[in-house]
Amino acid sequence: MIATIWAWLTDPANWSGAGSIPDQTLEHLRLSFIALVVAALIAIPIGLYVGHTGRGRVVLVNIVSAFRAIPSLGVLFIAALLLLPRLKGELAFELPSLIVLVLLGMPPILSGVYAGIQQVDPAARDAARGMGMTGQQRLWRVEVPCALPLIFSGLRSSMLQIIATATIAAVVGLGGLGRFLIDGQANRKYDEMAGGAILVAVLALLVDLVFAALQRFAVSPGLAPAARR
Amino acid sequence: MIRLEAVTKQYDEGTPAVDNLTLEAGTGEITVLVGPSGCGKTTSLRMINRMIEPTSGRILIDGQDTAQVPAARLRRDIGYVIQHAGLFPHRTVLHNVMTVPRLNGWGRARAETRAREVLELVGLPGDFARRYPGQLSGGQQQRVGVARALASDPSVMLMDEPFSAVDPIAREGLQDDLLRLQGELGTTIVLVTHDIDEAIKLGHRVAVLRQGGRLAQFSSPADLLAHPADDFVADFVGRDRGYRALSFQQHEVPVHPEEPVPLGQPLTRRGDEWLLAVDEESRPQGWVVPGEVGDAPVGREHLHRGGTVASVDGSLRALLDAALSSPSGRGVVVRDGVLAGTVRAEEVLAAIQAAPRPDGTSIQDERP
Numbered sequence: 001m002i003a004t005i006w007a008w009l010t011d012p013a014n015w016s017g018a019g020s021i022p023d024q025t026l027e028h029l030r031l032s033f034i035a036l037v038v039a040a041l042i043a044i045p046i047g048l049y050v051g052h053t054g055r056g057r058v059v060l061v062n063i064v065s066a067f068r069a070i071p072s073l074g075v076l077f078i079a080a081l082l083l084l085p086r087l088k089g090e091l092a093f094e095l096p097s098l099i100v101l102v103l104l105g106m107p108p109i110l111s112g113v114y115a116g117i118q119q120v121d122p123a124a125r126d127a128a129r130g131m132g133m134t135g136q137q138r139l140w141r142v143e144v145p146c147a148l149p150l151i152f153s154g155l156r157s158s159m160l161q162i163i164a165t166a167t168i169a170a171v172v173g174l175g176g177l178g179r180f181l182i183d184g185q186a187n188r189k190y191d192e193m194a195g196g197a198i199l200v201a202v203l204a205l206l207v208d209l210v211f212a213a214l215q216r217f218a219v220s221p222g223l224a225p226a227a228r229r
Numbered sequence: 230m231i232r233l234e235a236v237t238k239q240y241d242e243g244t245p246a247v248d249n250l251t252l253e254a255g256t257g258e259i260t261v262l263v264g265p266s267g268c269g270k271t272t273s274l275r276m277i278n279r280m281i282e283p284t285s286g287r288i289l290i291d292g293q294d295t296a297q298v299p300a301a302r303l304r305r306d307i308g309y310v311i312q313h314a315g316l317f318p319h320r321t322v323l324h325n326v327m328t329v330p331r332l333n334g335w336g337r338a339r340a341e342t343r344a345r346e347v348l349e350l351v352g353l354p355g356d357f358a359r360r361y362p363g364q365l366s367g368g369q370q371q372r373v374g375v376a377r378a379l380a381s382d383p384s385v386m387l388m389d390e391p392f393s394a395v396d397p398i399a400r401e402g403l404q405d406d407l408l409r410l411q412g413e414l415g416t417t418i419v420l421v422t423h424d425i426d427e428a429i430k431l432g433h434r435v436a437v438l439r440q441g442g443r444l445a446q447f448s449s450p451a452d453l454l455a456h457p458a459d460d461f462v463a464d465f466v467g468r469d470r471g472y473r474a475l476s477f478q479q480h481e482v483p484v485h486p487e488e489p490v491p492l493g494q495p496l497t498r499r500g501d502e503w504l505l506a507v508d509e510e511s512r513p514q515g516w517v518v519p520g521e522v523g524d525a526p527v528g529r530e531h532l533h534r535g536g537t538v539a540s541v542d543g544s545l546r547a548l549l550d551a552a553l554s555s556p557s558g559r560g561v562v563v564r565d566g567v568l569a570g571t572v573r574a575e576e577v578l579a580a581i582q583a584a585p586r587p588d589g590t591s592i593q594d595e596r597p
């Protein structure tokens with residue numbers, strides 16, 4: 001079994017041309033990044049607002065847990081059914097998948113940003129206010145930099161969710177590594193299925209490593225656990 | 230000068246947190262607000278820089294009504310120090326201290342030069358600038374907090390329980406340094422504490438507040454100890470206030486010559502009398518008993534260090550304490566750190582008897 005999976009993964013025929021491993025990997029990444037960017041653009045400002053002002057805390061917590069309960073495949077089919085007749089071309093297939101991925105990617109970012117801002121030392125916030133920083137200055141110069149570790153972990157778990165879930169885009173005919181899973185199953189080619197699953201896992205791991213590197217670069221050493229007493 | 234005029238703060242219904250408080254904090258002085266927990270000290274302090282808006286009344290700084298100044302603007306001109314320092318953990322010590330000058334539009338180079346200057350002032354030279362707050366002790370963090378508040382050279386500084394969370398030894402040092410700094414810079418300081426000893430040590434004037442932010446007494450520390458206005462103040466100031474009042478009294482006390490023995494050399498005198506050991510610069514190090522030293526050179530291991538040391542121009546309390554705490558019964562007195570002689574407890578007590586008392590009231594008297 002392992003030998004046949006290895007054979008599939010290393011078969012040169014699978015590494016070139018349309019529908020090849022590099023091709024589907026790029027497609028998978030493209031969908032995932034669009035979804036992450038859209039999710040972040042929506043979730044970060046909301047998280048910052050709630051964290052900074054403390055307003056709407058309860059609503060946010062409820063929304064986050066509600067979103068987490070969403071069955072992704074169900075939403076995908078509903079979105080596809082509703083949108084297919086109204087949209088033309090590639091977008092008609094892509095949009096339902098993107099909606100699912102964005103919905104799924106938002107909760108970790110929301111709670112990461114909100115929790116990050118919330119856990120900033122109250123004394124530091126108080127000092128910032130007392131020395132004459134405006135609300136915006138406090139947010140950008142104190143709260144956000146101090147929240148970065150949790151903001152990053154929110155983004156990372158969101159990205160992992162999105163990459164894992166992007167495989168279901170293949171169900172409605174889109175590209176991406178999910179193709180190998182769906183097509184493999186349809187053709188009873190289990191080496192292709194297992195190979196596809198491994199590729200998804202490896203991709204998720206590599207992308208997470210990139211994020212970890214970014215985080216190291218962006219977060220102040222003063223916030224590293226080693227710098228704390 | 231900071232003037233609170235009939236200032237009241239009511240949070241919700243119920244009793245006010247601060248009730249009709251009128252108070253003047255003199256320019257170039259340390260004014261301490263002291264009182265039990267929940268009596269409205271923090272609220273009073275934070276109304277001065279408008280972190281809390283008064284329900285009624287006015288607050289003037291040098292004649293200017295603070296309500297007329299935009300809040301953020303006002304705060305950038307007032308130093309602010311709080312209990313847990315509130316340093317920014319993501320910024321180095323240097324950048325923490327540069328914060329307010331930068332907010333005030335100073336260039337980077339000028340702000341950095343100034344930051345290094347004030348760090349030096351608070352006793353954190355050189356290498357500390359590059360560290361992060363998480364790498365400092367509580368006392369050091371508090372020093373950085375003071376440096377940060379002083380960086381833009383404010384004429385007014387507000388301090389809310391600045392030393393309460395620091396261990397007692399570090400606290401002593403911080404208090405002494407604050408007194409020295411304030412003396413050098415002439416900053417007008419309003420300081421909040423629940424610790425009456427700290428209030429008496431630091432304050433030029435002390436305002437004792439009672440529950441509901443009502444002023445119980447506002448006077449000099451010596452006066453507070455000698456004449457508590459009522460039972461609440463007397464109780465709050467504490468039992469041994471007569472003894473502590475001696476901190477503010479000075480009187481001539483005879484200083485006897487003391488023949489010291491140098492550290493590191495064998496004794497030339499025998500007997501069982503206590504001898505005072507000094508270092509090369511004649512600074513007192515501790516007491517030795519010849520019987521314990523024998524023929525060996527006098528070493529640090531022979532020293533009895535129980536006694537406190539008083540300055541020749543120190544208070545009667547310091548002199549009495551030196552005499553009472555000395556194992557030999559001779560209180561060590563120094564001038565600029567160098568041995569000046571010793572005093573005897575009975576002579577200090579005689580001086581206390583002879584010293585003039587405020588308003589002719591005996592300080593040992595309980596109020597009638």
Ligand SMILES: Nc1ncnc2c1ncn2[C@@H]1O[C@H](COP(=O)(O)OP(=O)(O)O)[C@@H](O)[C@H]1O
Nearest residue numbers: 240241246264265266267268269270271272273
């Ligand atoms: N934000 C607030 N809302 C309602 N009540 C408050 C608030 N802040 C303080 N208080 C109340 O006002 C009183 C004075 O508080 P505070 O000024 O903090 O006292 P202190 O600093 O002397 O301990 C207390 O009874 C406290 O419970």
Ligand SMILES: [Mg+2]
Nearest residue numbers: 270271272390
């Ligand atoms: Mg308080």
